[in-house]
Amino acid sequence: MFKFAFSENVTKEFILTRLSEEEIFCYYLGIKEISKKLICSRLRTDNRPTCGFYRNGKGDLYLHDFATGEFYNCFSLVMAMFNVDFYSALRIIANDFNLKSYNNLPRNTGTVVKNVKKYEDSGMSKIQIQMQDFTPAEKEWWMQYGITEKTLKRFKVFSCRAVFLNDNLFSLIKYPDMAFGYYGGKMDGNELWRIYYPRNKEKGIRFLTNWPAKKLQGFEMLPKKGNLLVITKSMKDCMCLHEFNIPAIAPNSENLFVTDSVLEQLKARFKHIVVIYDTDPAGIANMRKIKKLHPELIYTWIPRKYGIKDISDFYKYKGRGATLNLITQFVKWLKNRWN
Numbered sequence: 001m002f003k004f005a006f007s008e009n010v011t012k013e014f015i016l017t018r019l020s021e022e023e024i025f026c027y028y029l030g031i032k033e034i035s036k037k038l039i040c041s042r043l044r045t046d047n048r049p050t051c052g053f054y055r056n057g058k059g060d061l062y063l064h065d066f067a068t069g070e071f072y073n074c075f076s077l078v079m080a081m082f083n084v085d086f087y088s089a090l091r092i093i094a095n096d097f098n099l100k101s102y103n104n105l106p107r108n109t110g111t112v113v114k115n116v117k118k119y120e121d122s123g124m125s126k127i128q129i130q131m132q133d134f135t136p137a138e139k140e141w142w143m144q145y146g147i148t149e150k151t152l153k154r155f156k157v158f159s160c161r162a163v164f165l166n167d168n169l170f171s172l173i174k175y176p177d178m179a180f181g182y183y184g185g186k187m188d189g190n191e192l193w194r195i196y197y198p199r200n201k202e203k204g205i206r207f208l209t210n211w212p213a214k215k216l217q218g219f220e221m222l223p224k225k226g227n228l229l230v231i232t233k234s235m236k237d238c239m240c241l242h243e244f245n246i247p248a249i250a251p252n253s254e255n256l257f258v259t260d261s262v263l264e265q266l267k268a269r270f271k272h273i274v275v276i277y278d279t280d281p282a283g284i285a286n287m288r289k290i291k292k293l294h295p296e297l298i299y300t301w302i303p304r305k306y307g308i309k310d311i312s313d314f315y316k317y318k319g320r321g322a323t324l325n326l327i328t329q330f331v332k333w334l335k336n337r338w339n
Contacts, residue, residue: 024074229270
């Protein structure tokens with residue numbers, strides 16, 4: 001990550017008294033206006049529009065990437081684009097808009113759009129689905145992970161025939177493709193959905209969501225109290241563990257974790273909290289970051305000798321008997337650790 005010396009004259013307030021959030025977004029995203037129209041992400045390969053703007057309750061303007069679940073204000077967008085810290089992003093913006101002059105800074109090649117109209121929308125983006133009964137192929141797909149239709153209904157997972165984003169048709173699902181909607185309740189009158197495309201062959205989009213960043217998958221299914229809680233990385237893993245009577249939750253994104261306030265509540269409800277992320281480089285890196293912040297939790301993963309990254313895939317390739325044996329060994333290891 002680039003890091004430059006911070007100038008006391010360049011602050012967030014310095015920038016926003018001279019530029020609007022809309023002007024900064026337009027410049028770095030290469031667009032002429034901020035509207036309800038979806039745009040393509042500049043942070044990843046995105047061949048179809050999957051990003052939209054909204055204002056939060058405080059009036060701050062955000063870009064929401066529906067495919068990843070990430071949120072960006074105008075400053076965090078620049079941080080992500082140039083892989084820099086917050087203060088360096090301020091300097092880059094000041095330099096690009098000729099508010100200050102700095103040498104050896106990354107520069108954007110966009111065109112400054114002046115007098116951009118203020119974006120007034122205050123509501124979250126709307127996601128709706130057209131439901132259908134689970135097809136035999138979909139039931140079979142979930143059963144390869146040991147997840148029954150009863151569990152899908154309990155976790156409020158639905159089969160999608162069509163998905164709509166901001167009242168526009170986003171995807172029409174035709175076999176052999178599949179789409180599943182994870183219902184997360186309502187907020188400000190809008191339904192919260194996390195759409196999972198396990199076989200999406202169009203543009204590599206795996207998820208579409210308007211869930212708040214802090215919302216936890218599987219949280220509503222937790223018992224009031226218990227000996228063990230697993231924090232994993234996906235709803236699929238949560239449901240797989242549920243089939244073995246192990247309560248589990250997952251953050252809304254692999255780059256997020258449980259907030260400190262919620263974690264304290266969970267510590268009061270569960271005697272032991274175990275973090276199990278994927279064994280791939282991203283999963284291990286995220287688990288190490290979490291461990292630095294919360295060393296009191298227990299951390300483990302699927303033994304590397306199996307070459308399998310998560311519990312649901314373990315069930316898929318090894319079967320229920322081997323998965324039950326692995327979980328039994330895991331619980332025995334935990335009991336020895338507790339004693």
